[in-house]
Amino acid sequence: MSSAMTFNISTIWDGRPIDHDPVIISLDRDRCNNVIMSVDAPFFNDPANPGGTPGQPFPGLWDYEVAEAFFLNDQNDYLEVELSPHGQHLLLLLHGVRNSFKQQLPLTYKATIKNDRWTGEATIPSSYFPPKVTKFNAYAIHGSGTNRTYESLYPVPTGKYKDPDFHKLDYFQPINFKGLLASNWSPQYTSDEWKQYYPNMTYKISTIWDGQPIYHDPVIISLEKDGHNNVIMSVDAPFFNDPANPGGTPGQPFSGLWDYEVAEAFFLNDQNDYLEVELSPHGQHLLLLLHGVRKSFKQQLPLTYTATIKNDRWTGKATIPGSYFPPKVTKFNAYAIHGSGTNRTYESLYPVPAGKYTDPDFHKLDYFQPINFKGLLPGNWSPQYTSEEWKPYYPIVG
Known part of the structure; x- marks a missing residue:
């Protein structure tokens, strides 16, 4: 049975519908116990290329056009993955809400722009995930100034908040991560990245x-x-x-x-x-x-x-x-x-x-x-x- 998962981001951060084709994020695993995260998305080219080296981390990538995925466990520890259509990426490990303790982790990532769409594929090492991931959310951002648009797979309730915040962990939804990456749920799971907390x-x-x-x-x-x-x-x-x-x-x-x-x-x-x-x-x-x-x-x-x-x-x-x-x-x-x-x-x-x-x-x-x-x-x-x-x-x- 395939472990692949596919998610379509079809709403703004507060639940309103988007007016374009959705960003599609897919998750699968490879033979080396990595998670493959794929993106298939409309390309807005707004903001323009941030200028960083493709395949390398770029601080502040969230200020540009980007697709994101968050992987959360029941201790509020999570991995944040940000991918750019221009090839840059940004990965953060967080222990509690917004409490980042590691940033700019290395990643094998490649992106391709073709006309008005872009695709990307990242190979995420299993050790980057906190133990026993239970919940998930995904996001997409594009646009500049008053046209800046924040989209969410699992949005917050319409009218409840004034501004977008992708770290509203209470609105994340369950994911069968054990089915995707069984080792993440093993009692023998270990991670050098997370060892200070686990x-x-x-x-x-x-x-x-x-x-x-x-x-x-x-x-x-x-x-x-x-x-x-x-x-x-x-x-x-x-x-x-x-x-x-x-x-x-x-x-x-x-x-x-x-x-x-x-x-x-x-x-x-x-x-x-x-x-x-x-x-x-x-x-x-x-x-x-x-x-x-x-x-x-x-x-x-x-x-x-x-x-x-x-x-x-x-x-x-x-x-x-x-x-x-x-x-x-x-x-x-x-x-x-x-x-x-x-x-x-x-x-x-x-x-x-x-x-x-x-x-x-x-x-x-x-x-x-x-x-x-x-x-x-x-x-x-x-x-x-x-x-x-x-x-x-x-x-x-x-």
Whole structure:
């Protein structure tokens, strides 16, 4: 099935109809996981060529004849793409409304003018898009002075605003970007351009608890934020079915889950307070809050969690409320367990030194490693951070 999408810009910015053929913007993907943005539009030649080098960025391109596309996610992070009939382009990354933090990104772009029409094709690297794009809008501008015309795919309501503003994000509409570029929605999606706001947090557990290598595909644990101060923890792992299903209700806590097949993640702060998350391929879970080594004071916290087994692999997705984490998480470790009896296997992301200990112990906090949790969940590091779950040790003031 084709992933191509085509949009006709047939209205002025405030919903009135245009009086010429519409600007047509099409989106597709290529074999290299780029998005191809194509433009087929009437050519007004007003304003005239801005004079920049074709194929290169041009600051202030929005002051000329241009076609634009905005790609938005639920955190109000977005990519703005501007294309000129004369070959110049301008790409901006924005973190919040009009808050541009990168401009003039390089782009493979070519435009052609033929009589009274122009076409353009841009190859947009997938890493330019913020994670999990959900909404979209497209625009076109031409004309000078009182004849300056601003057109919009999804306009604002007629009469509600006095002047055009292409950053009215509330009026953007849904786009099936997952269908266009599935990797943008993957828990393993990473981007150098967006890493200051979406740090790479995909971890592969490739060693036994004492540093010996494993001999199967690693358990992969990914962390990302959503738009509601939650952390999404995803698991992609081999399925051993050993031990068998513990029998608890899927989606509910299960005491002693660590005795079964499980993937785990520990989130630690500098006061040795930590959250332990255990996820089963069969849908059960177990969350514990600990104040000091092994000193659990809350267990079996509720969790939105689903798991799926398919042949010899399983995946799971948990939505962990921000309030479950102790303040100012600084370190992390992850684990996986499977097998029975003498085949019981304990695996660790950050293992202890080989030969130092005789038995596995996942609470060796000194071997946890730094995590940029502030980048993942900034609210956890805020001086105003509060948590009902942790208030016995971090009282809520005020």
